[in-house]
């Protein structure tokens with residue numbers, strides 16, 4: 001196996017009764033890579049993390065960490081896997097102070113080495129002033145940092161994080177997430193983060209793995225997932241698209257809004273649906289390709305959402321624009337930007 005691979009899942013499956021929680025997943029994660037595992041509730045994200053950590057076993061398939069098999073033909077206990085885990089609720093020990101919480105993860109190391117590793121991570125994460133505090137006296141953001149420190153202190157081969165920011169309120173969450181990412185990068189850590197939040201998945205991962213019903217729907221760079229979805233499920237997971245019916249004709253996709261050159265073009269026939277992003281509808285008072293009547297405006301500050309009726313189209317279009325339209329504007333001209341259209 002390529003020495004650069006930190007985690008290899010080879011056709012891994014795990015069922016609970018009739019539920020296939022994880023169904024034939026194969027995935028390689030490179031050393032130093034940060035992967036976000038995303039999908040709706042129940043798609044199998046946590047089960048996959050638990051399999052990698054060793055608290056859950058596979059029914060079939062094989063799991064390798066740092067080139068060595070840990071589940072499949074053999075089984076390596078969780079404590080011997082070199083895996084760090086950050087839980088959603090942090091799972092700190094309330095009767096231990098911050099330093100002892102961090103030392104707890106270093107029990108298997110000689111005392112002096114454990115103390116040095118704990119001190120190193122305490123300084124890197126900026127916890128020195130909190131080192132003697134009991135964990136239950138810390139704020140949510142501080143507890144999150146301690147949980148991260150405890151998981152990272154032994155320098156695990158991979159760090160697994162299950163919804164690590166979901167207990168923090170929005171403002172704090174963005175800051176803690178940025179700090180966590182720069183720390184992981186400074187340590188060259190390999191990390192897998194579970195989230196159900198599409199924006200978080202895109203902003204955190206070098207690679208995003210979208211799951212559904214125990215299977216991988218699409219895996220790729222955040223740009224691939226967002227801009228080049230391979231199917232309708234992936235498209236709709238990351239964006240609230242406008243969907244317009246149409247048919248393929250002579251390699252182009254024809255709709256009431258016009259005829260568009262969209263992949264796969266020449267090979268395609270029959271009826272399908274054009275997917276248009278709200279940001280890809282441009283709006284102006286003159287020019288534009290067709291007339292639309294504004295039925296609703298919601299102002300968000302930097303952008304405004306418009307609900308637009310176009311003659312002949314049953315469902316109104318939603319456009320998100322940054323241009324300012326005069327108050328009371330009833331009709332606009334719209335054009336569709338062709339670059340990121342998709343047909344499914």
Ligand SMILES: Nc1ncnc2c1ncn2[C@@H]1O[C@H](COP(=O)(O)OP(=O)(O)OP(=O)(O)O)[C@@H](O)[C@H]1O
Pocket residue numbers: 016019020021039040041042043044045046047048196
């Ligand atoms: N120990 C278990 N016993 C029975 N069913 C389980 C068990 N663990 C998970 N499941 C089922 O397996 C499926 C996948 O669960 P899992 O927790 O992995 O999903 P998830 O994507 O992490 O969901 P969430 O985002 O809600 O945490 C679900 O249908 C769940 O009910």
